[in-house]
Amino acid sequence: MPTSVTRIFAAQKQAEDLAQVASEILPLDEVSVAVSETKPDDPLWRVDIYAGPNITPANLEREVRAALGQKIAGLDVQSEVIEDADWVAASLAGLDPVPAGRFLVHGAHDAGRVPKNAHGIQVEAALAFGTGHHGTTKGCLMAFDGLLKQTRPRKILDLGTGTGVLAIAAAKALGHGVLGSDIDRTSVTIARANAALNRVADRVRIVHANGLGHPYIRGNSPYDLVFANILAGPLVRLAPGIARSVRLGGHVILSGLLTHQERQVRAAYRTQGLLPVKKRVLDNWVTLTLRRGPV
Ligand SMILES: C[S@@+](CC[C@H](N)C(=O)[O-])C[C@H]1O[C@@H](n2cnc3c(N)ncnc32)[C@H](O)[C@@H]1O
Known part of the structure; x- marks a missing residue:
């Protein structure tokens, strides 16, 4: 099922605040909000606002702009439709595995690098x-x-x-x-x-x-x-x-x-x-x- 997404690019603190505001203002039974780094160690962060197949990217962006108003003035805002297959393609390739206690979260390319005493969790998803x-x-x-x-x-x-x-x-x-x-x-x-x-x-x-x-x-x-x-x-x-x-x-x-x-x-x-x-x-x-x- 295709998904519309509006992405807002901002510095970390501003992106976190925007995600918070968006999650409070937007109707969350219809959209979901995520905030993340664009790349490891990149100061630019990204707020992703996803909506289901019934809303076009242009309409989603209009709603986001109406809800966030001046808070996103001057920021780079991009909207697009993501087809189902994309999340598989946009996997964790290039990202390092993440150790957390006895767990190691990794992409397919690191599947062979999980130590024997760790629980490997393979995650493939950008969406x-x-x-x-x-x-x-x-x-x-x-x-x-x-x-x-x-x-x-x-x-x-x-x-x-x-x-x-x-x-x-x-x-x-x-x-x-x-x-x-x-x-x-x-x-x-x-x-x-x-x-x-x-x-x-x-x-x-x-x-x-x-x-x-x-x-x-x-x-x-x-x-x-x-x-x-x-x-x-x-x-x-x-x-x-x-x-x-x-x-x-x-x-x-x-x-x-x-x-x-x-x-x-x-x-x-x-x-x-x-x-x-x-x-x-x-x-x-x-x-x-x-x-x-x-x-
Ligand atoms: C920050 S992510 C956490 C994902 C994962 N549990 C983790 O720890 O990485 C928050 C998730 O909660 C979902 N979410 C937000 N509000 C929710 C709600 N009211 N009920 C159920 N899920 C919700 C979002 O769609 C999103 O997938």
Whole structure:
């Protein structure tokens, strides 16, 4: 299915702020927003705003410009349609594998370089978020690695799975079923393909859902562990639902928040009885491991 994308190029901080604003203003059941480096060590970052097949690139760009107004004045904005096959072609070729605790996220070209004691996660996708190169994905994998030293969660939800990287990591490390979800249909397709590529398709189930609004997600709760690597705005909105879906004593690994947003996100989860037990900051992105206690 073809996807329209509008890309905005800006310096890191501005790109992160724009992604945050876009995710709050634009109707997120119809679009998804990702922010990433254009190339490793390039100061220019990119905000990608994706919409489904029913909107043309010109209309998407018009909506984005109307929503962001002066905030994107003078920035390079480009829009195009991406055909399905492109994400396979635009793989991770040229990018280095990313070590994170006992995990190594890599592209096809590095499949032979996974050490024996590591869990290799092969990711092929330019259209979904989660190649390991972003501080949030790497932070979540490191937080998960740390958590595995204390506990072995049985029921796991990866909310906003993107490429499926965290769900695949959990399925590989624990050897049992993991549920992943994404609001973006392209990511759902890609995550399923990546699960198959990593030979865990029998253990990783991916559903298309906005937040916790899917009967399968609700029916499977409470979870021992919920991953939620989405932006600060949606994390705050989803705090009550996420807290309800975690068992007492269970954990949540949150990322997608910038250092200046940490207080607000922590407060939203503290109110729900989820208290931080560990924090990591990578490239200004915070990853929190929280534990659910009594409210
Ligand atoms: C920052 S990416 C994280 C991807 C992957 N989990 C990782 O750690 O790299 C956020 C993902 O959440 C999805 N998302 C955003 N809002 C969502 C929502 N309300 N419900 C479900 N998924 C959502 C986006 O489509 C995107 O794939």
